[in-house]
Amino acid sequence: MLQAFAVLLAFQCLGEGLVFLLGLPVPGPVAGMLALLAALIAWPRLHDVVENGANELLRHLSLLFLPAGVGIVAAAASGSGHWLAIAASVIFSTLATLAVTALVLQAFGSRIDAPAPGEEDRRV
Incomplete structure (x- = not known):
């Protein structure tokens, strides 16, 4: 799992570097995720390396919302008008996030659940 976190962090740093060097108008982590997507498409075996780390991060995704919540509370405490x-x-x-998530799930949900051609359905 440490290797997975190292790969994810390396792609985030790569994204930060690309944004800094090229002056891209996107956040560094977004550029890093796009680079990771390109690498996953180019080298499918990379999926096996990052899967465990990514799943572990997703299990604790709610913790990543804490900084945003603290920022909102801090703005309230400062008496912001x-x-x-x-x-x-x-x-x-x-609402926009929920709508986009629902549309993506609707568009790709059948592809995720469907077994590959020639394979039997192993869902329980």
Whole structure:
């Protein structure tokens, strides 16, 4: 699993470097994820290396929302007069995320659940 985290961190650092050197208008981690996607397509065996680490991160995904929550609470504590804008952006981004997730699941869900041609269905 340590190897998986090292690979994921290396791609994040690669993304940060690409953004810095090329002046790309995207966050470094996003560029790193795109580089990881390209590497996974080019070298399918890389999937076996990063799978365990990625699954472990996904199991604890809710912890990654803590910094955003702390930022919202800190903005409230500072007496910010932008509560309407903050509330609207939180609500809108949550609804947009749910909608996009539902559309992606609807589009790709049948491909994920379906057995490969020539294979039997092993779901229990």
